[in-house]
Amino acid sequence: MKSFLALLFVLIISFSAQSQDLLGQLENQQSHVSKPVTAMFKGTRIFNGQSIELRGQGNLDVIISHRFGRLNSGGYNFFGLDDSNVRLGLEYAVLDRLTLGFGRNSVNKVYDGFVKGKLLEQKTIGSPLSIVWMSDMSIYTLKRPELNMTFQRRLRYVHQVLLARKFSPGLSLQLMPSLVHHNLVESESDPNNLAALGLGGRVALSKRVSLTGEYYYRFGKDLSGHNSLGIGVDIETGGHVFQLHFTNSNEMTPSGFIPSTQGNFFDGDIHFGFNIVRSFTLKHDY
Amino acid sequence: MKRLLFLLIFLFHLMQALGQQMNSQSGYVKFFSEALVEDITAENKNAKAVFDAQSGEVAFLVPISDFEFRKSLMKEHFNENYMESEKYPNAVFKGRIEGVDLEKGQGTALAKGTFTIHGVSKEVEIPGTYSMKEDVLILESIFWIVLEEYEIEIPRLVFQNIAEKVEVTIKFELK
Numbered sequence: 001m002k003s004f005l006a007l008l009f010v011l012i013i014s015f016s017a018q019s020q021d022l023l024g025q026l027e028n029q030q031s032h033v034s035k036p037v038t039a040m041f042k043g044t045r046i047f048n049g050q051s052i053e054l055r056g057q058g059n060l061d062v063i064i065s066h067r068f069g070r071l072n073s074g075g076y077n078f079f080g081l082d083d084s085n086v087r088l089g090l091e092y093a094v095l096d097r098l099t100l101g102f103g104r105n106s107v108n109k110v111y112d113g114f115v116k117g118k119l120l121e122q123k124t125i126g127s128p129l130s131i132v133w134m135s136d137m138s139i140y141t142l143k144r145p146e147l148n149m150t151f152q153r154r155l156r157y158v159h160q161v162l163l164a165r166k167f168s169p170g171l172s173l174q175l176m177p178s179l180v181h182h183n184l185v186e187s188e189s190d191p192n193n194l195a196a197l198g199l200g201g202r203v204a205l206s207k208r209v210s211l212t213g214e215y216y217y218r219f220g221k222d223l224s225g226h227n228s229l230g231i232g233v234d235i236e237t238g239g240h241v242f243q244l245h246f247t248n249s250n251e252m253t254p255s256g257f258i259p260s261t262q263g264n265f266f267d268g269d270i271h272f273g274f275n276i277v278r279s280f281t282l283k284h285d286y
Numbered sequence: 287m288k289r290l291l292f293l294l295i296f297l298f299h300l301m302q303a304l305g306q307q308m309n310s311q312s313g314y315v316k317f318f319s320e321a322l323v324e325d326i327t328a329e330n331k332n333a334k335a336v337f338d339a340q341s342g343e344v345a346f347l348v349p350i351s352d353f354e355f356r357k358s359l360m361k362e363h364f365n366e367n368y369m370e371s372e373k374y375p376n377a378v379f380k381g382r383i384e385g386v387d388l389e390k391g392q393g394t395a396l397a398k399g400t401f402t403i404h405g406v407s408k409e410v411e412i413p414g415t416y417s418m419k420e421d422v423l424i425l426e427s428i429f430w431i432v433l434e435e436y437e438i439e440i441p442r443l444v445f446q447n448i449a450e451k452v453e454v455t456i457k458f459e460l461k
Contacts, residue, residue, distance in 0.1 A: 022307075022336045022345035023380040029334065030376060035351050039366045056358020096358070169372040207367045208441070237441075238363065281357040 034125035040164050040172040042234040043277055044091060044099070044116075046200040046214045047245040048257050052132050052164035052174055054118055055093040058283025063089035063103075065275040067250045072268035080272060087252040092282075105252055112138035112253045122165060132162040138255045153184040156255035160198075174200040178216070180258050187224070194259050195219045202234070210234045212245070216258050228261040241277040246270050308423055308460035310335040315348050315456050317431075319449040326360065326448065328353040335458045337423070339388055344397065346379040346458070368438050369404055377403040383416075383425075392417035397427070403436040414456075423460040428453065 041051035044061060055061060065087040069080030077083070089103035097118040104111055114136040122130040136158040147153075157180070164174035176198030185192055196218045204210040216228045232245025248263035249256075250271050263269030313333035319326040332352040337344045350371040355361045365371040381399010397412045414427030432451045433440065440448050 021380075022338065022343055023347070023378055025336055026334045026345050026347040027376070027378070030347055030349060033349070035349075035375075038351075039362050056361075059358060169370070207370070236363075236367075239359070279359050281359070284356045 034123045037122040040166045042236045043241045047232045052162045057096045059093045060280045061091040062278045067271045067273040071270045109141040129165040134160040157181045158254040170204040172202045208236045228257045229265045243275040308337045310458045310460045313458040317452045317454045319452040321449045328355045342382045344383045348377040374405040406436045425458045
C-alpha cells in the first residue's frame with residue numbers, strides 16, 4: 001500500500017509538471033536569465049559632469065555646448081544671452097567599455113581630455129549598480145603675462161568614480177566621489193587638492209523627455225565660490241540628444257565647475273545652457 | 287492491487303509519451319524594416335520555443351533585449367523608446383500549430399494563437415513550413431507585423447527612419 005501511495009504521488013507530480021502551460025515553462029526559464037540594465041541616462045553627460053553612460057564601440061559623439069551669461073544680468077544683457085561661452089567636444093568609444101574624449105572650452109581657453117571606462121554593469125540579477133572610472137586632464141592656455149606660466153602650472157586633473165543605479169525605467173541616481181587637483185590655484189587659501197561628492201539623477205517624464213539634476217558638494221573649510229548645482233531637461237530624437245539646463249556654473253570641464261563655480265544659484269546667478277549631442281556610427285557591429 | 291499498480295505504471299508511461307515536448311533554446315528571429323532613410327535589421331539568437339507534437343500546442347518567447355543591431359545606439363532606442371523592454375521584456379506567442387505531420391517529414395503548417403508584443407495581445411494566424419531532419423524539427427516562417435497594431439509608436443520626427451510594418455523571419459530547431 002505504501003508503494004502504491006508513493007507511486008500515486010510521483011504520478012501526480014509528473015502530471016502537474018506536464019500540465020503546466022507551455023508558455024509558463026518558457027517564461028519561468030527566462031525569468032532566471034540576467035540582463036544588463038541599460039540607458040540610465042540619455043547622454044554621456046548629466047549636463048556639466050559625466051554620466052555613467054558609455055556609447056557602443058565605434059560610436060563618435062560630437063557635442064556642442066553653450067553656457068550663456070547670468071539670468072539676473074537683466075534685460076539690457078538679454079538675461080545673459082548676450083554672453084556665451086562654448087565647448088566643442090568629441091567622444092569616441094574605442095570599446096564598449098572604454099571612451100576617449102577631447103574638448104576645447106572658450107572659458108580660460110582650456111583644452112580637456114578624458115578617459116572613461118566601465119568597471120561594473122548593473123544587471124537584472126546580480127550587480128545592483130554600475131561603476132565607471134573617469135580621469136580628466138585639462139590644460140589652461142589663457143595668457144597670463146603677469147605670471148611665469150610654465151606648462152606644469154597650466155595642468156589640472158580630476159578623477160571620479162561614478163556609481164549609478166537605475167531603480168526603475170523612470171528613475172536613475174548617480175553618486176560621483178571626485179578628486180580635483182590644480183597644479184596652480186588662484187590664491188593661497190584655495191587648496192591644490194579638493195575632494196567633492198557629486199549627486200546626479202534622471203527622472204523620465206516620457207520615453208524621450210527626462211528631467212535631470214546635478215550637484216557637487218565640496219569638502220573643505222572657507223572655500224571660495226559655491227557648490228555647482230543645476231537642473232535640466234533631456235530631449236532625445238534618435239541620433240540627437242538635446243540637453244537644456246539652468247546651472248550656476250559657466251565652466252564645462254570638471255576641473256572648472258567643481259572647484260570654481262562662482263554663481264550663487266539662489267541669488268539668481270543662473271546660466272542657461274545647452275548641449276547638443278549628435279551620434280555617428282563609425283564602425284558597425286557587422 | 288497488482289493489476290491496479292500495473293495499470294498506473296502503464297498510464298504513467300502513456301502520459302510521458304503524450305506529453306512529449308520538443309524544445310529550442312536558441313531560436314533565430316530577424317526583423318527587417320525598409321524605410322526611406324535607412325534600412326534597419328536586427329537579429330536575435332536567444333528565442334525560445336516549446337512544442338508538443340502530440341497536441342500541436344506551442345509557445346514561443348523572444349527576449350526583446352537580445353535583438354542585436356548594426357548600430358549600438360539603435361539597440362538602446364529600440365529597447366527604451368519603441369519596445370519599452372523593461373516593462374515588456376518578451377514578445378510571446380501561445381497557441382497551436384496545425385498541419386505538422388512528423389511522419390511525413392515536411393510541409394506547410396499554420397500557427398494559430400495569441401501574439402503578445404509590447405504588452406498588446408492579438409489573435410493571429412501565421413503560415414509557415416516545417417521539416418524534420420533526423421531528430422530535429424525545423425519550423426520556419428516569414429510574416430509581417432504592423433507596428434501600430436501593437437501600439438508601438440513612431441514619433442513624426444523619425445517617421446522616415448522607420449517603416450510602419452516590419453518583416454519578421456523566424457527559424458527554430460526543436461529537439
